[in-house]
Amino acid sequence: MQKVASAVPLQRLKKLLQENDLPAIKKSLSKIITDIGSLEAKGKQATRVDIKSSDKIFELPHAYFKKELLQICETKTIERTKYYLKRLLKGISEVKTGKVNDINLNRWKEYDDIITDSLWVVKKRDNSGYHSAGYWGNFIPQIPNQFIRRYTKKGEWVLDAFLGSGTTLMECQRLGRHGIGVEIQPKIVTLAKKNISLERKKIEKSSQIEIFQADSSKVNYEEKFKKIGVTSVQLVIMHPPYWDIIKFSEDKRDLSNADSIDAFLRLLGEAAQRARHVLDDERYLVLVIGDKYADGEWIPLGFYAMNEVLKKGFKLKSTIVKNFEETKGKMNQKELWRYRALVGGYYIFKHEYIFLFQKKKKPASASRSV
Numbered sequence: 001m002q003k004v005a006s007a008v009p010l011q012r013l014k015k016l017l018q019e020n021d022l023p024a025i026k027k028s029l030s031k032i033i034t035d036i037g038s039l040e041a042k043g044k045q046a047t048r049v050d051i052k053s054s055d056k057i058f059e060l061p062h063a064y065f066k067k068e069l070l071q072i073c074e075t076k077t078i079e080r081t082k083y084y085l086k087r088l089l090k091g092i093s094e095v096k097t098g099k100v101n102d103i104n105l106n107r108w109k110e111y112d113d114i115i116t117d118s119l120w121v122v123k124k125r126d127n128s129g130y131h132s133a134g135y136w137g138n139f140i141p142q143i144p145n146q147f148i149r150r151y152t153k154k155g156e157w158v159l160d161a162f163l164g165s166g167t168t169l170m171e172c173q174r175l176g177r178h179g180i181g182v183e184i185q186p187k188i189v190t191l192a193k194k195n196i197s198l199e200r201k202k203i204e205k206s207s208q209i210e211i212f213q214a215d216s217s218k219v220n221y222e223e224k225f226k227k228i229g230v231t232s233v234q235l236v237i238m239h240p241p242y243w244d245i246i247k248f249s250e251d252k253r254d255l256s257n258a259d260s261i262d263a264f265l266r267l268l269g270e271a272a273q274r275a276r277h278v279l280d281d282e283r284y285l286v287l288v289i290g291d292k293y294a295d296g297e298w299i300p301l302g303f304y305a306m307n308e309v310l311k312k313g314f315k316l317k318s319t320i321v322k323n324f325e326e327t328k329g330k331m332n333q334k335e336l337w338r339y340r341a342l343v344g345g346y347y348i349f350k351h352e353y354i355f356l357f358q359k360k361k362k363p364a365s366a367s368r369s370v
């Protein structure tokens with residue numbers, strides 16, 4: 001990006017702090033807003049701001065900058081105006097991040113695409129990458145994207161214990177995180193590797209990506225990690241089969257082939273326990289799962305699964321309800337399903353769950369040995 005109006009906004013804003021004439025301050029702010037408008041008209045989305053007396057250069061998105069300036073223009077008192085001005089200057093010149101992510105809390109308003117509500121209605125999947133939408137049972141890239149940005153810092157490690165087509169690892173690459181994936185089916189490992197390498201060519205990032213063909217309920221992570229020089233991960237994502245709703249393979253160890261719901265939950269619990277062992281204390285685990293319907297009965301598979309993970313030394317931080325996006329096939333069958341629901345006295349599945357857990361420092365009852 002071209003260097004535009006370098007240091008000017010900052011100096012102009014700082015000067016305004018010396019002023020005591022409210023109309024004059026607002027006039028100057030309006031002028032800055034007009035200048036930003038001209039830059040936007042030239043196709044510039046952000047201004048580079050040099051912070052004098054430090055080496056830092058920030059990219060200041062115009063949308064954020066304008067929103068803040070407009071808010072200041074609406075204030076009624078000089079005190080309020082200066083308060084907002086100081087806050088904006090701090091936002092521009094200081095970075096304040098939390099323990100587990102790179103979100104600059106001084107500019108928190110800029111992150112308006114980070115979801116903080118427990119109800120997620122996602123209209124359509126993000127198609128900007130090489131994600132294989134064709135893999136039956138995959139999840140939309142927005143799911144790992146949200147959690148990676150919220151619960152890891154650049155350069156940290158993410159583990160996906162049920163990798164599938166590689167969605168999580170592609171998001172890791174795009175976001176500058178390292179990623180490890182475990183998948184039981186050799187042919188799906190090949191598919192994931194292909195998707196990831198296509199994405200890699202496109203983005204030219206240097207994340208380390210490692211994939212193991214293994215059973216996540218039995219895998220010895222310590223042994224595998226040793227080979228790649230990793231000791232622990234900072235986020236775990238688990239998107240297991242929703243028991244037998246989709247049969248992923250003929251492999252007996254595949255969770256979609258578990259003989260009973262109890263067997264499914266036991267294997268899922270073991271996978272969570274193994275992942276927990278390599279997850280840093282107080283870091284997060286994300287479980288994506290839905291319910292099922294069988295023999296005229298709604299089976300709360302999601303809540304059973306949540307309970308299983310809780311037994312393994314995690315505490316629950318959030319339960320998110322996410323819509324299923326409508327596929328063309330489903331849309332054609334909409335009328336039929338509605339008729340069936342009216343006749344059968346039930347509701348049509350429109351949601352799944354995302355459970356967010358945090359690893360407890362000292363598990364109360366779960367065994368530490370794996």
Ligand SMILES: C[S@@+](CC[C@H](N)C(=O)[O-])C[C@H]1O[C@@H](n2cnc3c(N)ncnc32)[C@H](O)[C@@H]1O
Pocket residue numbers: 135137138139140161162163164165166167168182183184185188214215216217239240241242248249253254255256
């Ligand atoms: C719901 S899919 C995950 C899809 C993935 N999130 C994506 O976007 O492509 C579940 C995956 O878990 C794999 N799987 C099932 N049992 C497993 C096990 N015991 N260990 C490792 N992977 C397993 C299946 O082969 C399947 O690819």
